[in-house]
Amino acid sequence: MEHNLYIYNTLSRKKEQFVPLHDNKVGMYVCGPTVYGDAHLGHARPAITFDIVFRYLKQLGYKVRYVRNITDVGHLENDADSGEDKIAKKARLDELEPMEVVQYYVNRYHKAMEVLNVLHPSIEPQASGHIMEQIEFVQKILDAGFAYESAGSVYFDVEKYDKKYNYGKLSGRNIEDMLESTRDLDGQSEKRRSIDFALWKKASPEHIMHWKAPWSEGFPGWHLECSAMGTKYLGEEFDIHGGGMDLMFPHHECEIAQNKAGLGKDSVKYWMHNNMITIGGQKMGKSLGNFINLEEFFSGNHKLLTQSFSPMTVRFFILQAHYRSTVDFSSSALEASEKGLSRLMEGYARLQKLLSSTTSSVETFGLRAKCEEAMNDDLNTPIVISYLFDALRAINLVHDGKETISATDLVELKSVFTTFIEEILGLKSEMEASAGNEAYTKAIDLLLNMRLEAKQNKDWATSDKIRNELTAFGFEIKDTKDGFEWNI
RNA sequence: GGUUCGUUGGCCGAGUGGCUAGGCACCGGUCUGCAAAACCGAUUACGGCGGUUCGAAUCCGCCACGAACCUCCA
Numbered sequence: 001m002e003h004n005l006y007i008y009n010t011l012s013r014k015k016e017q018f019v020p021l022h023d024n025k026v027g028m029y030v031c032g033p034t035v036y037g038d039a040h041l042g043h044a045r046p047a048i049t050f051d052i053v054f055r056y057l058k059q060l061g062y063k064v065r066y067v068r069n070i071t072d073v074g075h076l077e078n079d080a081d082s083g084e085d086k087i088a089k090k091a092r093l094d095e096l097e098p099m100e101v102v103q104y105y106v107n108r109y110h111k112a113m114e115v116l117n118v119l120h121p122s123i124e125p126q127a128s129g130h131i132m133e134q135i136e137f138v139q140k141i142l143d144a145g146f147a148y149e150s151a152g153s154v155y156f157d158v159e160k161y162d163k164k165y166n167y168g169k170l171s172g173r174n175i176e177d178m179l180e181s182t183r184d185l186d187g188q189s190e191k192r193r194s195i196d197f198a199l200w201k202k203a204s205p206e207h208i209m210h211w212k213a214p215w216s217e218g219f220p221g222w223h224l225e226c227s228a229m230g231t232k233y234l235g236e237e238f239d240i241h242g243g244g245m246d247l248m249f250p251h252h253e254c255e256i257a258q259n260k261a262g263l264g265k266d267s268v269k270y271w272m273h274n275n276m277i278t279i280g281g282q283k284m285g286k287s288l289g290n291f292i293n294l295e296e297f298f299s300g301n302h303k304l305l306t307q308s309f310s311p312m313t314v315r316f317f318i319l320q321a322h323y324r325s326t327v328d329f330s331s332s333a334l335e336a337s338e339k340g341l342s343r344l345m346e347g348y349a350r351l352q353k354l355l356s357s358t359t360s361s362v363e364t365f366g367l368r369a370k371c372e373e374a375m376n377d378d379l380n381t382p383i384v385i386s387y388l389f390d391a392l393r394a395i396n397l398v399h400d401g402k403e404t405i406s407a408t409d410l411v412e413l414k415s416v417f418t419t420f421i422e423e424i425l426g427l428k429s430e431m432e433a434s435a436g437n438e439a440y441t442k443a444i445d446l447l448l449n450m451r452l453e454a455k456q457n458k459d460w461a462t463s464d465k466i467r468n469e470l471t472a473f474g475f476e477i478k479d480t481k482d483g484f485e486w487n488i
Numbered sequence: 489g490g491u492u493c494g495u496u497g498g499c500c501g502a503g504u505g506g507c508u509a510g511g512c513a514c515c516g517g518u519c520u521g522c523a524a525a526a527c528c529g530a531u532u533a534c535g536g537c538g539g540u541u542c543g544a545a546u547c548c549g550c551c552a553c554g555a556a557c558c559u560c561c562a
């Protein structure tokens with residue numbers, strides 16, 4: 001595989017050259033959503049970030065197996081010993097079957113991902129469908145001696161693990177500090193240490209989601225599903241594991257420990273983490289109550305939004321920042337993205353109609369290499385976009401007749417735009433979809449042709465009337481040199 | 489308190505030692521019956537104080553401010 005892709009590995013905190021474990025195959029696991037509520041802007045970030053990784057690896061010629069899980073067993077909501085399963089809680093509130101809640105939100109999540117043009121993962125396993133695998137994983141860790149049973153529950157022995165391996169290497173923590181800082185949370189727990197975490201929890205009677213296991217009727221611990229499902233579908237060692245930065249500790253740290261303890265080896269070669277979306281400099285999140293659902297963006301129905309925003313605008317907005325930076329949401333920032341995207345996509349459409357000359361006066365070659373270089377540098381989509389805007393200027397100049405482009409260069413330019421805009425960045429035009437059916441389109445064209453005639457007869461009263469009325473109905477009328485354009 | 493990471497022009501956001509992204513807004517211009525749209529062009533920056541260097545937004549040190557994680561969180 002001829003490429004020079006470097007990705008930032010959280011483990012080493014450095015950009016490392018991407019070399020897959022198995023020549024032309026890549027295994028990638030990404031932490032998906034917990035389905036007890038609608039997806040908000042924050043959920044779009046990892047989905048889009050790793051969609052880009054998925055698309056780019058495929059573009060490079062790899063056969064990628066992309067696994068993104070659905071967490072439907074539920075992490076505990078409060079402290080380990082008194083908590084209630086999120087899904088179960090929601091189910092009780094809504095008087096629904098737990099799996100009914102799960103199905104409802106899974107469907108809605110899929111719909112949101114689809115309009116964001118996020119490709120389907122290769123496998124989307126649900127935690128509830130992999131209880132056996134998780135029980136087996138617990139057994140492996142017990143057999144290896146890194147877990148202990150206590151009152152029907154099984155806990156991971158962090159201190160023992162740390163003596164042999166190194167607990168905290170992903171997040172840069174050390175166990176002494178953690179023992180100090182979390183001591184006070186420890187009551188008369190079944191756990192030996194506050195930093196130990198549950199692999200299997202015995203269900204209390206009010207728990208509605210529970211399964212039979214050798215230790216008790218209960219449910220698997222918070223971090224286990226990713227260890228079990230990741231290794232089931234990608235093998236004991238695989239290339240990439242992704243997720244949000246907020247999952248780095250404890251979730252991914254525990255996952256590393258579980259795999260090393262249970263399998264005797266590190267499973268993941270490259271750990272990738274996308275940064276958070278902030279709002280007024282603060283993380284957008286459920287607990288802070290400052291999140292905006294994706295649905296609300298698409299409908300504009302939220303007090304912080306001045307208008308609705310299309311899925312592509314949301315996607316473009318996210319891609320305009322590097323995935324490891326925070327990106328600050330505001331309605332005006334999205335408006336800026338919306339305008340930029342629309343100009344870019346109109347230029348892309350214009351490119352298809354461009355006429356070539358015998359020679360080029362604009363510089364177009366090198367664009368592909370520059371865009372590839374940006375992608376190879378830890379998937380720097382904002383830089384790719386900036387190059388596309390540079391090329392857009394050239395396109396417009398040619399369109400205006402101020403510059404020329406040769407047939408060869410034109411073919412190449414079209415190809416580069418298609419590759420990067422559609423295939424890699426996953427942006428698509430939203431114009432065509434909203435244009436409606438043929439009869440309706442023809443009717444509007446008829447009206448505007450009548451207006452054109454009126455204009456030619458200098459009948460400004462008629463021409464303005466048509467324009468103003470259509471505008472009032474919600475149409476946008478644009479006059480061009482020799483005709484008109486419209487959209488709604 | 490510990491760990492990790494930030495602070496870039498009016499706003500959003502790239503950039504890791506010299507060539508000083510990009511988008512949006514603003515301003516000037518082209519086009520237009522008018523308007524809108526579109527297009528072209530120009531301007532504005534690197535939290536503070538020291539240091540290293542011929543040269544620093546970029547490296548080092550200190551300070552200030554902010555954020556994430558340490559409980560579930562994308």
